[in-house]
Amino acid sequence: METIKNALDFSDSPRIDLTIAGLVALFLLVFPIFPHSAFAMATMIQFLMFSLYGMGWNTIGGYGGQVDLGKAQYVGIGAYTTAVMLIRWDVPFWISMPIGMCFAVIWSFIIGYPLFRLKGHYFAIATIATTLVLKDIFEVWDFVGAARGLEISPIKYIPPDFLRLIFKQDVYYYYVILGFFFLGILYVNWFRRSRLGFQLRSIKDNEDVAQSLGINVHWAKVKTYAIATAFVSLVGSFHACYIKNIEPEDTMSLDLSILIALMAMLGGAGSLWGPIIGAGILIPCKSYLKEWLGAQVGLVGIDLIIYAGIIMVISAFEPRGIWGIVEKVRRRKRS
Amino acid sequence: MALLEIHGLIKDFGGLRANDDISITMERGELVGLIGPNGAGKTTLFNCVSGLHPVTSGRVMFDGQDITDLKAHEVARLGLARTFQVYVASGDLNVEENVMVGCFMRTRSPSRARARANEILKDLNLHDVSEFRVSELTVAAQKRVTMATALGSDPKLLLLDEVAAGLNPSEIEEIMADIRHVHEDMGVTVMLIEHVMELVMKVSDRVIVLDSGKKIAEGDPETIVEDPRVIKAYLGERYVREHGGDIG
Numbered sequence: 001m002e003t004i005k006n007a008l009d010f011s012d013s014p015r016i017d018l019t020i021a022g023l024v025a026l027f028l029l030v031f032p033i034f035p036h037s038a039f040a041m042a043t044m045i046q047f048l049m050f051s052l053y054g055m056g057w058n059t060i061g062g063y064g065g066q067v068d069l070g071k072a073q074y075v076g077i078g079a080y081t082t083a084v085m086l087i088r089w090d091v092p093f094w095i096s097m098p099i100g101m102c103f104a105v106i107w108s109f110i111i112g113y114p115l116f117r118l119k120g121h122y123f124a125i126a127t128i129a130t131t132l133v134l135k136d137i138f139e140v141w142d143f144v145g146a147a148r149g150l151e152i153s154p155i156k157y158i159p160p161d162f163l164r165l166i167f168k169q170d171v172y173y174y175y176v177i178l179g180f181f182f183l184g185i186l187y188v189n190w191f192r193r194s195r196l197g198f199q200l201r202s203i204k205d206n207e208d209v210a211q212s213l214g215i216n217v218h219w220a221k222v223k224t225y226a227i228a229t230a231f232v233s234l235v236g237s238f239h240a241c242y243i244k245n246i247e248p249e250d251t252m253s254l255d256l257s258i259l260i261a262l263m264a265m266l267g268g269a270g271s272l273w274g275p276i277i278g279a280g281i282l283i284p285c286k287s288y289l290k291e292w293l294g295a296q297v298g299l300v301g302i303d304l305i306i307y308a309g310i311i312m313v314i315s316a317f318e319p320r321g322i323w324g325i326v327e328k329v330r331r332r333k334r335s
Numbered sequence: 336m337a338l339l340e341i342h343g344l345i346k347d348f349g350g351l352r353a354n355d356d357i358s359i360t361m362e363r364g365e366l367v368g369l370i371g372p373n374g375a376g377k378t379t380l381f382n383c384v385s386g387l388h389p390v391t392s393g394r395v396m397f398d399g400q401d402i403t404d405l406k407a408h409e410v411a412r413l414g415l416a417r418t419f420q421v422y423v424a425s426g427d428l429n430v431e432e433n434v435m436v437g438c439f440m441r442t443r444s445p446s447r448a449r450a451r452a453n454e455i456l457k458d459l460n461l462h463d464v465s466e467f468r469v470s471e472l473t474v475a476a477q478k479r480v481t482m483a484t485a486l487g488s489d490p491k492l493l494l495l496d497e498v499a500a501g502l503n504p505s506e507i508e509e510i511m512a513d514i515r516h517v518h519e520d521m522g523v524t525v526m527l528i529e530h531v532m533e534l535v536m537k538v539s540d541r542v543i544v545l546d547s548g549k550k551i552a553e554g555d556p557e558t559i560v561e562d563p564r565v566i567k568a569y570l571g572e573r574y575v576r577e578h579g580g581d582i583g
């Protein structure tokens with residue numbers, strides 16, 4: 001009971017934030033009613049997906065301060081579990097998604113348990129390495145289609161199929177992921193003020209002090225890593241049904257891992273709204289850039305240069321991202 | 336049964352023996368001062384007792400249980416809390432939330448943790464600053480917040496590492512009152528490391544002196560200040576020879 005109350009309690013956010021959040025939520029709810037291009041719809045769905053990736057990353061990477069550059073491996077596990085189960089055994093999304101989540105969480109324990117003995121940069125590098133290994137395995141594993149990947153053929157189903165999440169119109173996908181988006185916000189809102197949320201912030205500040213306050217630092221990190229993983233795997237499962245064509249290259253790539261971390265960091269690691277702000281800025285940029293670049297041969301890869309630029313700007317000026325700047329300005333006004 | 340028993344504790348850092356065969360017994364309800372020159376091994380002893388450093392040899396018993404090989408968080412959960420000599424919470428938690436982290440050791444519920452944190456903040460007269468970030472406070476208030484955080488876990492034994500360092504006389508008075516309050520009213524057994532002699536001598540029931548990793552003296556404050564070994568440790572060999580050791 002207290003859990004539900006706390007998840008719905010946003011009273012520590014200033015009224016202006018809540019007003020803006022309310023307006024954005026209203027816009028998201030009614031957006032499909034207005035005339036829009038297929039491109040705009042696809043961009044919105046990407047925005048919601050990446051917001052959820054970012055929210056997941058933010059638990060361990062933001063609140064916990066453990067820079068995780070390997071989130072894509074769990075996108076892959078979610079996506080592949082759902083795709084394989086649907087194609088081979090006709091298992092609906094609502095069953096394969098939690099199963100994928102379990103696989104991803106189990107894998108996150110296997111990886112997280114030893115990796116969290118490492119600190120700082122070593123941890124970040126190790127998360128990259130494990131993703132590369134998993135991707136290599138999937139690229140040669142015939143059961144999951146090896147490097148060709150898997151394709152969910154929509155002809156076999158009669159859309160709209162709400163059980164299998166097979167739709168003709170994107171608007172259905174939009175509302176499904178929007179539902180997860182709102183639930184994700186409520187979860188993080190609860191999480192940040194839960195015991196684990198507080199413990200993580202203490203760990204981020206100073207691990208010796210955290211231990212002396214009775215916190216099992218290693219276990220708290222492993223647990224939170226599993227929570228982050230569950231978020232990411234859920235969106236991966238959704239990705240399989242939405243894109244219908246998955247390959248190791250696009251579900252488990254280093255690019256994806258970095259984009260997830262970058263977005264949360266740009267918006268504000270360790271804040272409730274940060275990952276959403278980050279996704280809201282970067283995803284439209286990315287989509288338009290990609291479309292524009294389609295016609296400009298010779299500029300491929302410029303998006304990576306832009307990301308690198310953003311990373312440098314964040315680390316040089318404000319490690320707490322855009323939200324960090326907002327809070328700084330507010331504190332200056334108050335004092 | 337004593338609350339804390341340290342038997343022959345040795346701690347080596349490579350070739351350096353930071354704690355050399357230290358034995359200390361503390362009864363429930365005592366307030367013990369731990370003094371010694373810089374580098375004597377006081378903080379190291381706290382680190383060993385609280386489980387942050389593995390000991391080289393020796394045993395530590397707490398509340399009837401052997402805690403020598405327990406991890407720091409396990410020791411804390413048994414009721415042994417501590418503060419740190421040079422730590423200021425710099426993260427994004429405010430004062431109240433910092434204290435709540437301590438309280439979360441005994442409860443899962445955020446509202447119960449918040450309620451307990453506020454009780455402690457009131458007790459230590461920190462209620463006015465509960466919304467501030469720790470880094471925005473004076474050094475004195477920061478030190479009291481670290482004490483409040485440690486108290487959040489409702490400890491049986493509290494180890495304080497130089498909470499009065501860098502404070503002015505009126506702030507020292509204040510923190511002295513806090514320590515007495517914690518000891519007498521809250522019933523917490525306290526061991527405190529301190530360079531501010533005035534404070535140690537006033538509040539301690541008993542004083543233990545470390546020098547170069549060894550325990551060189553132990554007794555009530557009045558006898559300790561006259562102990563030639565202690566004077567020698569603080570002022571050096573020559574001073575004692577020239578003055579015959581009688582500076583009380």
Ligand SMILES: Nc1ncnc2c1ncn2[C@@H]1O[C@H](COP(=O)(O)OP(=O)(O)OP(=O)(O)O)[C@@H](O)[C@H]1O
Binds near residue numbers: 353372374377
């Ligand atoms: N982690 C460590 N690694 C190596 N040497 C250490 C470590 N911690 C402490 N030492 C050394 O152990 C000795 C005792 O240090 P300690 O910090 O315990 O002294 P202290 O009595 O607390 O001194 P101070 O009054 O200055 O705080 C010093 O020589 C110190 O350099």
Ligand SMILES: [Mg+2]
Binds near residue numbers: 378379420
């Ligand atoms: Mg010290």
